[in-house]
Amino acid sequence: MIQSLMKSIFGSSNDRYVTSIGKVVSQINALEPEIQALSDVELQGQTQKFRDMLADGSKLDDILPEAFATVREASVRVLGMRHFDVQLVGGVVLHRGEIAEMRTGEGKTLVATLATYLNAIEGKGVHVITVNDYLASRDAQWMGQIYEFLGLTFGTIVPNIGEDARRQAYASDITYGTNNEFGFDYLRDNMKHERGQMVQRPFNFAIVDEVDSILVDEARTPLIISGPTEDKTDLYVTIDAIVKQIDPDFYEADEKTKNISWTEDGNEKVEQMLVEAGLMETDNLYDVENTQVVHHLDQALKANIMFKRDTDYIVKDDKIVIIDEFTGRMMEGRRWSNGLHQAVEAKEGVKIEPENQTMASITFQNFFRMYPKLSGMTGTAATEASEFWDIYKMNVVEIPTNVPVQRIDEDDEFYKNTVDKFKAIAKAIAEKAEIGQPTLVGTVSIEKSELLSKFLDDEGVKHEVLNARFHEREAHIVAQAGRLGAVTIATNMAGRGTDIQLGGNVEFRVNDELAEMEDGPERDAAVAKITEEVGAERERVLEAGGLFVLGTERHESRRIDNQLRGRSGRQGDPGLSRFYLCLEDDLLRIFGPDTLFARMMNSNLEDGEAIGSKWLSKAIETAQKKVETRNYDIRKQVVEYDDVMNDQRKVIYEQRAEIMDSESVDDVVIDMRHDTVGNVVTEACPPGSYPEQWNIDGLKERLQEVFGIQPPVDDWLQEDQVEPELIEERVRAETDRIMDGKIASTDASVWRRVEKSILLERLDHHWKEHLATLDALRQVVSLRAYAQKQPINEYKREAFGLFERMLETLREDVTSILLKNELRVMPREALPDLPDFLTGHIDPLTGLDNSDDNDGSRGQEAMFGALAGASRAGTGPGGAVQDDPYAAMNVSRNAPCPCGSGSKYKHCHGAAA
The missing domain is CATH 3.90.1440.10 (SecA, preprotein cross-linking domain)
Structure with a gap:
C-alpha cells in the first residue's frame, strides 16, 4: 500500500527515467530552428561535421542532440515524417543499449533511425535486425532514404545473395537483416580457411526489432549448421x-x-x-x-x-x-x-x-551477447523484463504513447466447449461486420483458424484467413484489415510488421490497384481518388468504433495476447478487444484451474451460455505466468549448457583467426610436435617410475604409429642412468630432423600453405567431432540427477575433459600427417574431384547449401595434392596456361564461379583444372 502511495505521488521508476530523458529531448527541440534553416547541402554536410568532432575527441553522447535533430529534419525532407517527442525518447533509450517498449503504431521503425544514424557515424557498422526478410528489405529501402540523404551507406542481408554481396552489405555503415542470417553468417565465417573469405567485420552495435520475439521466443533453440549423415x-x-x-x-x-x-x-x-x-x-x-x-x-x-x-x-x-x-x-x-x-x-x-550432423552451433543468447552494445524495441517486453536483464543486462523502458490509448479491453467470456464458443464468436463478428466495424481475429493454430472460417461461412460473413498457408499474402491482408466491415483471421499477430490503418492502407491499395498504370496525370488522379476514398472510409470506421480485436483463446504467453490487443487503438484511435475462452482450450485444459473449476463450469452453465469474471481472467493470467516461468527455465538451461560450449567455441574461433592471419604457423606446428612427443613418452615412461616399469613395446609401437619412426630405443636403455627426459629429447631431435628435411626439399611458400591448411582442416574436423560428442553428452547427462548429482556441473566437468582430449588428439593428428605423409606436386588434371556431399553445410532455417568456401574433411592425399596444385593455379602440364581467366584468384572449387553463371567453380571455368 505504501509503495502504491509513493508511486502515485512520485511516479514509477520508469516514469522518472523517461522524465529525465525529457531534458535531452528539450535540447533536440531547441536545435530544430537552426537545423531547419540549413540548405539540403548543408544538412548533408552534418555527417562529416560529426565525424570530425568524434576525431577531435568528442563522444557520441556529446553530439547526440544535434545528430537527432539532423535525422528528424532529414526525415521531414525525404519522407515527410517528423519524429514525435516520444519517438526521440525511444531513440535515446536505444542509443543507451536498452529496450524501448512502444505500443503498436507508435513508429518504432522511424525511431530506430535516430540511434542507427548516431552510432553509424563512427564507421564501425550498425546492424538492424528484424524478424523476417520482408521487413529487412522494406525497412532498409524505406529508412535507407534518410541514411543515403545524409551520406551513409546501407545494405541488406537476405537469403540467396552471394558472398561478395554479403561482404559489401556488412561493409556498409548500416546493415539490415534477420537474426538467422546474421547468426549463420557468423558461424559460416568461422568455418572458412582464409580471412578474405569472411563476410562480417567485428561487431559494434545492434538494434533488434521485435526484440522479445528474437531474444526470447526464438532463443529456445540454437542455430545449427550441419551436414548429412x-x-x-x-x-x-x-x-x-x-x-x-x-x-x-x-x-x-x-x-x-x-x-x-x-x-x-x-x-x-x-x-x-x-x-x-x-x-x-x-x-x-x-x-x-x-x-x-x-x-x-x-x-x-x-x-x-x-x-x-x-x-x-x-x-x-x-x-x-x-x-x-x-x-x-x-x-x-x-x-x-x-x-x-x-x-x-x-x-x-x-x-x-x-539426418544431419552438427558442424557449428550457437545460441541466440551467446551470439547477441558478443555485441559490445545491444538494444531492442517491441510493443511487449515488460512481462519478460527480468529475463532481459538476467541474460542480456538490458533494461526495459516503457515509452509513453504519443496520444492516450482509447481502446477498451473487455473481460474474457467463458464457454463450456469449443462449438459454443465458436458459435458465439461467429455471431459477434457478424454483428460487428453489419455495422461496418472491422474485426481482427487471433487464433493459435491453422486448425482453429480454418474451423472458425467454416463457422463464418455458415453465418455468411465475408472474411480473409491469414496463416502459414497464405504467408505470401500476409502484408496485403494485414494492410487492409482496418477497412470498413473487414474480417481478418490471423494465426498469430506477433511481428507481422505492417500497420493496420483504419479505412485501409493507401500505399498498398495503390500498388495493388494501379500496378499496371504508368506514371502520369491519369495515375496521379487515380492515386488522389484512392486517398480520398481511404479518408472517407476511415471516418466511417471511426464512427463504428475502430478496430475490434477478438482472441479465440489465450496464448501460453501474455506477450502474444498483448501483441494481438495492441493492433487496435493505434495513435489514439478508438478500439475494442475481447477474448473468448472455453474449457477445451489447451491452456485451460493443461495448465489452467483444477478439476473443481471444470466441474463447476459444466454443472452451472447451459449450452451456449457464457460467463465473464475478473476472477476467472486472473486465474488464466496465473496459468500463463506458470507457463512463462517454465519456458524461461528451458531457455535458461539452454544458455547454461551453451555457456560451457561457448567458452570452448571462443578458444577454437580465436585460434582459427590467429592461424588465418599468420604468415607462417611453423612455431605452432613445432609446439604441437614437441607436446605430442612429450605425451607419447610420458604415457609409456611415467615420471618417477623405474625403467623396469616402463612399457617399452608400447612406446615403440606408438612412435611408429604417430611419427612413423623406429629409433634405437633398446640401445638407449642399455646406457647408464637413462631417464624419460633423455628419451623424449632424442625422439624430439629425430622428429625435428625428419621435418627439417621435408621442409628443405619443398618450396617454402607451398609448405607454409600446407601447414596452415592442414592445421585448419584438422581443427575443424576435431571440433565437429567434439560437438557431436557434446550433443550426446547433453542427451544423457540429466540421468546423473538420479545419483544426486547436478547435471550441469557434471556436464561442465565432462565437457572440460573432452575438450582437453580433443586438443591432445588434434596435436597428435597434425603431427602425424605432416611427418608421415609425403608432399608431391601433382599435375592439376590428376587431382581427384571431391564428391559434393563432403562439402554440404545445410542451413536448417533456409535449407540452402552453404558449401561456398570449405572443402570439408577431405583425405590427406587429396589435401596435399590440392595444396601443391594450388601453387600452380592456372597452369596445365608443362606449365601451359589453361583457358581460365579466374585461375589467379585461387577460387575455391566449391565456391560459385566468379563469372556469375550460378554453377560451382569446379563445374564451370574451373572444370579444366
Missing part, C-alpha cells in the same frame, strides 16, 4: 509402422513437456515387436546395443502422438514444413533435430531426408 530411411519407416500398431494403453503422454514414457506392458510389447522386426540385437530394450533403436522409437512415438498436422507442421510439396508456434509462419527449410523430423516424414509418408 548416412541414409537410414528403412529404419524410420519400419519403426513408424511398429509405432502405429501400439495401443494407447502401452504408453503415457505428458502434453506439458511433449514427452512420452512406456508402461511396463508397453515395454514388453515393443521389445517383442522390435525383435520380430530384426531391429534389436538383444531382447532387452535398454541394453546399450539398442540405444539407437530406442532413440528412434521414442522419436517416432512422439511424432505420431504429440506432433499434430496443421498445428505443428504442414505437408507442402511432399515436404514437412514446420509451423512456428509463436508467429504461425511456415519455417521453410528448418528441420527438427535428433531424428524427429525424419520420424514425422515417415509418419506422413513423404520423402525422408537424411
Whole structure:
C-alpha cells in the first residue's frame, strides 16, 4: 500500500527515467530552428561535421542532440515524417543499449533511425535486425532514404545473395537483416580457411526489432549448421509402422513437456515387436546395443502422438514444413533435430531426408551477447523484463504513447466447449461486420483458424484467413484489415510488421490497384481518388468504433495476447478487444484451474451460455505466468549448457583467426610436435617410475604409429642412468630432423600453405567431432540427477575433459600427417574431384547449401595434392596456361564461379583444372 502511495505521488521508476530523458529531448527541440534553416547541402554536410568532432575527441553522447535533430529534419525532407517527442525518447533509450517498449503504431521503425544514424557515424557498422526478410528489405529501402540523404551507406542481408554481396552489405555503415542470417553468417565465417573469405567485420552495435520475439521466443533453440549423415530411411519407416500398431494403453503422454514414457506392458510389447522386426540385437530394450533403436522409437512415438498436422507442421510439396508456434509462419527449410523430423516424414509418408550432423552451433543468447552494445524495441517486453536483464543486462523502458490509448479491453467470456464458443464468436463478428466495424481475429493454430472460417461461412460473413498457408499474402491482408466491415483471421499477430490503418492502407491499395498504370496525370488522379476514398472510409470506421480485436483463446504467453490487443487503438484511435475462452482450450485444459473449476463450469452453465469474471481472467493470467516461468527455465538451461560450449567455441574461433592471419604457423606446428612427443613418452615412461616399469613395446609401437619412426630405443636403455627426459629429447631431435628435411626439399611458400591448411582442416574436423560428442553428452547427462548429482556441473566437468582430449588428439593428428605423409606436386588434371556431399553445410532455417568456401574433411592425399596444385593455379602440364581467366584468384572449387553463371567453380571455368 505504501509503495502504491509513493508511486502515485512520485511516479514509477520508469516514469522518472523517461522524465529525465525529457531534458535531452528539450535540447533536440531547441536545435530544430537552426537545423531547419540549413540548405539540403548543408544538412548533408552534418555527417562529416560529426565525424570530425568524434576525431577531435568528442563522444557520441556529446553530439547526440544535434545528430537527432539532423535525422528528424532529414526525415521531414525525404519522407515527410517528423519524429514525435516520444519517438526521440525511444531513440535515446536505444542509443543507451536498452529496450524501448512502444505500443503498436507508435513508429518504432522511424525511431530506430535516430540511434542507427548516431552510432553509424563512427564507421564501425550498425546492424538492424528484424524478424523476417520482408521487413529487412522494406525497412532498409524505406529508412535507407534518410541514411543515403545524409551520406551513409546501407545494405541488406537476405537469403540467396552471394558472398561478395554479403561482404559489401556488412561493409556498409548500416546493415539490415534477420537474426538467422546474421547468426549463420557468423558461424559460416568461422568455418572458412582464409580471412578474405569472411563476410562480417567485428561487431559494434545492434538494434533488434521485435526484440522479445528474437531474444526470447526464438532463443529456445540454437542455430545449427550441419551436414548429412548416412541414409537410414528403412529404419524410420519400419519403426513408424511398429509405432502405429501400439495401443494407447502401452504408453503415457505428458502434453506439458511433449514427452512420452512406456508402461511396463508397453515395454514388453515393443521389445517383442522390435525383435520380430530384426531391429534389436538383444531382447532387452535398454541394453546399450539398442540405444539407437530406442532413440528412434521414442522419436517416432512422439511424432505420431504429440506432433499434430496443421498445428505443428504442414505437408507442402511432399515436404514437412514446420509451423512456428509463436508467429504461425511456415519455417521453410528448418528441420527438427535428433531424428524427429525424419520420424514425422515417415509418419506422413513423404520423402525422408537424411539426418544431419552438427558442424557449428550457437545460441541466440551467446551470439547477441558478443555485441559490445545491444538494444531492442517491441510493443511487449515488460512481462519478460527480468529475463532481459538476467541474460542480456538490458533494461526495459516503457515509452509513453504519443496520444492516450482509447481502446477498451473487455473481460474474457467463458464457454463450456469449443462449438459454443465458436458459435458465439461467429455471431459477434457478424454483428460487428453489419455495422461496418472491422474485426481482427487471433487464433493459435491453422486448425482453429480454418474451423472458425467454416463457422463464418455458415453465418455468411465475408472474411480473409491469414496463416502459414497464405504467408505470401500476409502484408496485403494485414494492410487492409482496418477497412470498413473487414474480417481478418490471423494465426498469430506477433511481428507481422505492417500497420493496420483504419479505412485501409493507401500505399498498398495503390500498388495493388494501379500496378499496371504508368506514371502520369491519369495515375496521379487515380492515386488522389484512392486517398480520398481511404479518408472517407476511415471516418466511417471511426464512427463504428475502430478496430475490434477478438482472441479465440489465450496464448501460453501474455506477450502474444498483448501483441494481438495492441493492433487496435493505434495513435489514439478508438478500439475494442475481447477474448473468448472455453474449457477445451489447451491452456485451460493443461495448465489452467483444477478439476473443481471444470466441474463447476459444466454443472452451472447451459449450452451456449457464457460467463465473464475478473476472477476467472486472473486465474488464466496465473496459468500463463506458470507457463512463462517454465519456458524461461528451458531457455535458461539452454544458455547454461551453451555457456560451457561457448567458452570452448571462443578458444577454437580465436585460434582459427590467429592461424588465418599468420604468415607462417611453423612455431605452432613445432609446439604441437614437441607436446605430442612429450605425451607419447610420458604415457609409456611415467615420471618417477623405474625403467623396469616402463612399457617399452608400447612406446615403440606408438612412435611408429604417430611419427612413423623406429629409433634405437633398446640401445638407449642399455646406457647408464637413462631417464624419460633423455628419451623424449632424442625422439624430439629425430622428429625435428625428419621435418627439417621435408621442409628443405619443398618450396617454402607451398609448405607454409600446407601447414596452415592442414592445421585448419584438422581443427575443424576435431571440433565437429567434439560437438557431436557434446550433443550426446547433453542427451544423457540429466540421468546423473538420479545419483544426486547436478547435471550441469557434471556436464561442465565432462565437457572440460573432452575438450582437453580433443586438443591432445588434434596435436597428435597434425603431427602425424605432416611427418608421415609425403608432399608431391601433382599435375592439376590428376587431382581427384571431391564428391559434393563432403562439402554440404545445410542451413536448417533456409535449407540452402552453404558449401561456398570449405572443402570439408577431405583425405590427406587429396589435401596435399590440392595444396601443391594450388601453387600452380592456372597452369596445365608443362606449365601451359589453361583457358581460365579466374585461375589467379585461387577460387575455391566449391565456391560459385566468379563469372556469375550460378554453377560451382569446379563445374564451370574451373572444370579444366
